[in-house]
Amino acid sequence: MEDELRVWFEAQGLMRYAVSADERGDITEMERAPMVALGPGDDDYYRAPSPVSSGYPGKPLPQMHLDDFNRFMFHWLEAAAHAGDARCANCGRQLSDEVDLPTNDRWDALFLEKELVGWMLVHFDCKRWLAKKLKGVEPFDLTPREAPLYDLSGAALTAAERETHA
Ligand SMILES: [Zn+2]
Numbered sequence: 001m002e003d004e005l006r007v008w009f010e011a012q013g014l015m016r017y018a019v020s021a022d023e024r025g026d027i028t029e030m031e032r033a034p035m036v037a038l039g040p041g042d043d044d045y046y047r048a049p050s051p052v053s054s055g056y057p058g059k060p061l062p063q064m065h066l067d068d069f070n071r072f073m074f075h076w077l078e079a080a081a082h083a084g085d086a087r088c089a090n091c092g093r094q095l096s097d098e099v100d101l102p103t104n105d106r107w108d109a110l111f112l113e114k115e116l117v118g119w120m121l122v123h124f125d126c127k128r129w130l131a132k133k134l135k136g137v138e139p140f141d142l143t144p145r146e147a148p149l150y151d152l153s154g155a156a157l158t159a160a161e162r163e164t165h166a
Contacts, residue, residue: 001149002052002053002060003049004050004052004061005033005050005052006033007049007059008061008062008064008069008081009033009034009048010113012066012069014034014113014117015031015032015033016031016032016115016117016139016140017029017030017031017032017131018032018140019029026047026135029128030140032117032139032140032142032144033047033048033049033117034048034117034119035048035117035118035119035124035139035142035144036048036049036073036076036077036118036120036147037089037109037118037119037120037121038080038085038086038087039086039087039088039089040087040089040090040091040092040122041089041092041093042134042137042141043077043143043145043146044089045118045142045143045145046144046146046147046148047144047145047146047147048073048118048119048146048147049073049076049147049148049149049150051064051069051072051119051152052075052148054072054149054150054151054152054153055151055152056072056075056152056153056155057136057152057153057155057157058072058155058157058161059160059162068161070119071154071158071160071161073109073119074109075155076150076151076152077096077109077119079119079150079151079152080121080148080150081095081097083148083150085148086121087121088107088121088122088123088126089110089120089121089122089126089130089134090122090123090126090127090129090130091119091123091126091131093123095121095123096106101149103124104123104125105123106123106124106126107121107122107123108121108122108123108124108127109121110122110127110130112134115138115139116134116138116139117139118135123148126156139162143150158165
């Protein structure tokens, strides 16, 4: 992961740490940065993408607040859906980025900030099952992969995304 991103997650309190000791007393420290799930399985978790390597034209990372990063993530998740890479975190059905979806195909992006920190996509109808689905999912049991790269340099930004916090 890029250092700049790690530093930013750290400052936002979004890094998770764990210490474990084996039988010989050797201590291992582990850390997990926020993740993004593009499907329902343990192997559908990716390391959170970077606005810098995505070419995101919004405000620079050091100036971002969490809602700015969430806006970036929304563009990224839309790009994932557009590429056909996004599936529901509960039921696993592929998600479409079309605008006029039938009610039972509509979905939402969620940000979780618990033991597991990350973003995922879920059908509106699947939301009520998600807590059960995620029960017992521990960030340190997951081995997130490198996130796919989507070019967001052409993303249409809202005024809030352009404005910088002076
Ligand atoms: Zn679903």
